[in-house]
Amino acid sequence: MFFKLLSHDLNNGIRKRLAYYATALVISLTFCQGCYLVIQSLNRRGVAALSGNLADYLVYLFQGMKVYYPGPDNPFIFPVMWVIVFLLSAYLMLGYPFYDITRFGQQILVRGKSRYYWWISKCIWNVCGTVLYFGFFYLGAVLFCFVRGIPISFHVTPELLKNLLKTAAEIEVSSGECILYLIVLPILVSLAFNMLEMLLGLLTKPVFSFGAVSLFMIISAYYKTDWAIGNHSMVLRGSKVLGEDGVHTGTGLLLIGGIVIFSVVLGCIRFKRYDILTRE
Amino acid sequence: MENQQVKISIKKLNKRIHKNQIIQDINVDFQGGKIYGLKGYNGSGKTMLMRLIAGLILPTDGEILINGRRLGKDITFPDRIGILIENPSFLDGYTGYENLKLLADIQKRIDSVKIRKVLEQVGLDPDDKRKYRKYSLGMKQRLGIAAAVMEGNDILLIDEPTNALDTEGIVMVKDLLRREKERGALVIIACHEPAIIQELSDEIHTIENGRFVDHVVL
Numbered sequence: 001m002f003f004k005l006l007s008h009d010l011n012n013g014i015r016k017r018l019a020y021y022a023t024a025l026v027i028s029l030t031f032c033q034g035c036y037l038v039i040q041s042l043n044r045r046g047v048a049a050l051s052g053n054l055a056d057y058l059v060y061l062f063q064g065m066k067v068y069y070p071g072p073d074n075p076f077i078f079p080v081m082w083v084i085v086f087l088l089s090a091y092l093m094l095g096y097p098f099y100d101i102t103r104f105g106q107q108i109l110v111r112g113k114s115r116y117y118w119w120i121s122k123c124i125w126n127v128c129g130t131v132l133y134f135g136f137f138y139l140g141a142v143l144f145c146f147v148r149g150i151p152i153s154f155h156v157t158p159e160l161l162k163n164l165l166k167t168a169a170e171i172e173v174s175s176g177e178c179i180l181y182l183i184v185l186p187i188l189v190s191l192a193f194n195m196l197e198m199l200l201g202l203l204t205k206p207v208f209s210f211g212a213v214s215l216f217m218i219i220s221a222y223y224k225t226d227w228a229i230g231n232h233s234m235v236l237r238g239s240k241v242l243g244e245d246g247v248h249t250g251t252g253l254l255l256i257g258g259i260v261i262f263s264v265v266l267g268c269i270r271f272k273r274y275d276i277l278t279r280e
Numbered sequence: 281m282e283n284q285q286v287k288i289s290i291k292k293l294n295k296r297i298h299k300n301q302i303i304q305d306i307n308v309d310f311q312g313g314k315i316y317g318l319k320g321y322n323g324s325g326k327t328m329l330m331r332l333i334a335g336l337i338l339p340t341d342g343e344i345l346i347n348g349r350r351l352g353k354d355i356t357f358p359d360r361i362g363i364l365i366e367n368p369s370f371l372d373g374y375t376g377y378e379n380l381k382l383l384a385d386i387q388k389r390i391d392s393v394k395i396r397k398v399l400e401q402v403g404l405d406p407d408d409k410r411k412y413r414k415y416s417l418g419m420k421q422r423l424g425i426a427a428a429v430m431e432g433n434d435i436l437l438i439d440e441p442t443n444a445l446d447t448e449g450i451v452m453v454k455d456l457l458r459r460e461k462e463r464g465a466l467v468i469i470a471c472h473e474p475a476i477i478q479e480l481s482d483e484i485h486t487i488e489n490g491r492f493v494d495h496v497v498l
Contacts, residue, residue, distance in 0.1 A: 005386075106363075108383070109357075110336070115356055276337060277336075
């Protein structure tokens with residue numbers, strides 16, 4: 001029974017919505033082009049004479065924003081790329097569960113006989129959807145590098161990154177760390193946001209849950225703390241850039257795991273008493 | 281025979297959503313082999329009562345017993361139930377047959393031959409290649425009725441069964457519901473049209489402001 005439910009969700013919530021997820025690919029290509037132009041500009045000005053590689057591009061895409069200290073000498077900054085990537089992911093994962101439960105999903109649920117299965121199935125759908133979204137995002141970066149003849153490598157170019165991100169020190173990251181900071185953490189942070197959003201959608205309305213998650217993202221951008229999980233997906237907030245002052249990845253992973261587990265468990269409890277009404 | 285033993289007992293049922301009292305102190309028994317009509321104005325609570333019986337919403341107070349088992353406690357949803365509550369809703373990109381097949385595959389109680397037969401009974405062509413999104417309102421309603429009855433359920437909750445149907449469709453629905461009753465199913469219908477409810481029902485309950493105010497045995 002559970003696998004029927006899951007198959008329904010993966011089919012209708014992912015396979016039939018592939019085009020929506022594929023917007024990540026367009027966003028990625030656009031941002032990579034932006035990065036390419038910045039590197040070209042650095043090369044023209046003689047600041048750097050390097051073309052970079054896939055890892056450098058991903059660092060650029062997931063740089064986030066430096067810690068912001070408001071003041072007359074510090075102009076207001078906003079992490080456009082970071083917000084777009086994570087907000088779009090949250091937006092894409094917003095509608096389906098609530099669309100499903102107010103329509104055809106009711107028929108499935110009544111036949112499936114288990115509210116618990118319904119929630120667990122939606123949680124798995126959320127994981128798959130988030131991974132797929134980032135899959136398209138990385139695919140975009142790989143395609144861009146392939147077309148432009150940029151090496152598809154996971155060895156960052158410290159000299160280039162220093163200029164690209166305007167950091168004081170050169171960023172030395174191993175290939176393994178690249179995978180952690182540029183693939184694992186962004187996906188996990190986004191998953192935590194998306195699971196929390198789905199849970200809040202049960203407690204309030206989906207539109208409010210999206211608003212709440214957007215607010216958490218904004219807090220992450222302007223408040224550097226381990227507790228604001230968005231910080232863990234920003235290269236500029238990590239220990240590789242800020243050293244001791246950077247956010248702690250271990251704490252981040254614990255928090256993310258906690259949020260995901262909390263969302264799954266509380267969602268199960270809440271959905272057991274959730275009133276399934278009409279398509280409002 | 282199994283169906284004739286189906287019994288729904290509703291005791292001191294109350295439902296409040298936010299501050300609105302939707303259902304107030306309903307006490308009633310429904311039995312298999314009968315059609316029960318729910319009559320009342322828009323917003324009187326007919327649909328909410330059906331949602332409560334289907335297990336889609338949960339009582340604030342009171343209980344619903346399906347064959348002695350408490351809904352929401354002993355069971356999450358009634359065992360063999362077919363519903364058409366408010367408008368039918370199916371997957372746009374599938375044909376009528378594909379939609380029913382998808383639903384039937386969950387419990388695997390019927391095969392494709394039965395699905396085709398039910399589609400024919402409601403006046404739809406099982407081989408129609410048109411997707412659900414291309415269906416007219418009447419066709420959607422017919423498909424909704426087919427989904428509710430196809431598995432030979434013990435309990436049928438049909439909200440506005442004649443919505444969007446032409447004269448021939450109305451005759452078809454009446455015949456179908458009578459057959460379900462004869463089979464032993466417990467059928468509850470809610471309908472605006474007094475003539476249809478009068479013609480089909482064995483008992484009629486009138487709801488006003490979430491309360492049963494009248495009960496007629498025909």
